[in-house]
Amino acid sequence: MARLFIFILLSSLFFCPSPARADAPLASAGKSVEQDRKLVDKLEHDCFLYAWEYSFAASGLARERTNYYPEGPGAVGGTGFCAAAIVAGTERGWVTRDQAVKRLLKLTGFLLDKTDRKKLHGAFPHWINGDTGETLPFGDDDAGADLVETGFLMQGLLIARAYFNGQNAEETELRRRITTLWEDVDWNWFTNGQKALYWHWDPEKGFRMGMKITGFNEALIVYVLALSSPTHPISPEALEGWYNPEDYQTRHYYGYDIEGSVIYSGPLFHAHYSFIGLDPREISDAYVPHGYWVRNVTQSLINRAYCVFFSPKGQKYHEGFWGLTSSETKERYLYSSPVYESSTVAPTAPLSSIPYVPEYAMRFLWDLRTHHANVWSLYGPRDAYSLRDRWSSIEYIAIDQLPIICMTENYRSGLLWKLFMGIKEIQNGLKRGNFTPPALVDGFPRMVVTMSRDSTDSNKIPDACDLRRHPDTGRYSVAFACTEDGRVSFTLTDSTGKKLDAQTLTVRKGHHVLAFPASLAPAPAEIRTLTMKTPSSTHAIPLRFN
Secondary structure, three states: OHHHHHHHHHHOOOOOOOOOOOOOOOOOOOOOHHHHHHHHHHHHHHHHHHHHHOOOOOOOOOEOEHHHOOOOEEEHHHHHHHHHHHHHHHHHOOOOHHHHHHHHHHHHHHHHHOOOHHHHOOOOOOEEEOOOOOEEOOEOOEOOEEHHHHHHHHHHHHHHHHHOOOOOHHHHHHHHHHHHHHHHOOHHHHHOOOOOOEOEEEOOOEOOOOOEOOEOOOOHHHHHHHHHOOOOOOOHHHHHHOEOOOOOEEEEEOOEEEEEEOHHHOOHHHHOHHHOOOOHHHOEOOOOOOOHHHHHHHHHHHHHHHHHHHOOHHHOOEOOEOOOOEEEOOOOEEEOOOOOOOOEEOOHHHHOOOOOOHHHHHHHHHHHHHHOHHHEEOOEEOOOEEOOOOEEOOOOEHHHHHHHHHHHHHHHOOHHHHHHHOOHHHHHHHHHOOOEOOOOOOEOOOOOOEEOOOOOOOOOOEEEEEEOOOOOOOOOEEEEEEOOOEEEEEEEEOOOOOEEEEEEEEEOOEEEEEEOOOOOOOEEEEEEEEEEEOOOOEEEEEEEEO
8 A cells, every 4th residue: 555655646746638639530430450459458447456455454435536645534325336447446456355355345244244234224325434333424414424425335235245246155145244234225214204215314313314315316226215215215206306306307419309408418427426236228208208328328428529520629538538517627616517526537437438439538538648647547447637727637536537447337238237237126126117118119219429519509400420439349439229029220421422331130129239240341431321221111311440
């Protein structure tokens, strides 16, 4: 740990980001699949090290951030992301299964026996002393239970319970401990008799803060877990509190329509934290009828469009430097989103959005590694940096760093989504909350076309879906859907109408992925058209192969 502290301290003395020209060629252009795979591997691995090397030795809790070393709090929500990251790291082979189980046994034993959870109706505070288990205050009236942080913790632990399914004594004991922690949370207590969940409760001050958990924000997972609890569930009526009419609207920005949105679409962590485990492709509701996948992709595109095309020029955003979320800035910690920003990009914003916008996330990642390599240190990209201010944070924050590995793994394999969505309690909770897959339609319902920079709310001008070859399969692919069993034909044509590829598939009713031949070469300067024909309909989508 002494080596780590000296490294972080010294590395802060010579960093100064160098602005890249906005018209410079994309650093991601011309990269091979192998180059992409190696860089994505490094990204995941280095972020994993925050979970594995920087957690408290006594407890396994994730440290809140690096600049508190050697003291500082353990982050409860960050620990949930840490547990999910350990699953991803185990699957990638960076630690053995036995090592991972041993670490998680330490963590769960500490959570069971050393914390104040029994005084907090099974919930946990925002911060915990990582050596003693003592509750640490997060604010003047926030020294008790934090249900949102508890939700993030349970999400990660349940992912671990699903993954470590071996029949040996150690994995059996780990599952038992996680089940005890999960079943001890009295979610219904936190309704305070109302049709909503409350964020905080204190043994001395009760519900004095009076802060209901209302959306849309990062806390959708809390309601899903509360509905799913086998021991202390909330009623479906309590879900009414989540849907705040002012912040769950369909809004229109830069040619995009986004469902379930706060004003200007909000910071990007809203599309990340609950979706470490929740698969947004499988969830819709009355406010988001097209589904949370389309909603989250659209939020990512709005965030990028603001930065690249519509922000003040002096902010110095560009194709390789975009992404607004909560993070450190030169002046203070800031809740950044389109319009409400300070020229500062947090790498977690575009990188944790890689399942939604892989091409644009990879543009950012390659620009960072090519032009700003000194922003990358021991645990991957630092928390934030600004080209305008020639400034970079010298630290890492758990709730920024760890979602990167989790969401990147979901992009590559869908592992965490599969594990969490396969849990019977969660499926029951989604059913109780009337969360269902979006209505099935023919065509490309999961594909969101990037809008032209000339688009307005009243004049939508489509550009194309920017595709990138998957780093593991080496293929370009497009999601499509059919409302009935049968034969479906696809034709890919270039800008002159020349046929480049043709495929006919026999598919079942549902969602599918069309993979293009590995020999299909990039053509980033050209918009191509993919036409899909079913026995009863025809659909077309513009594509750019980067």
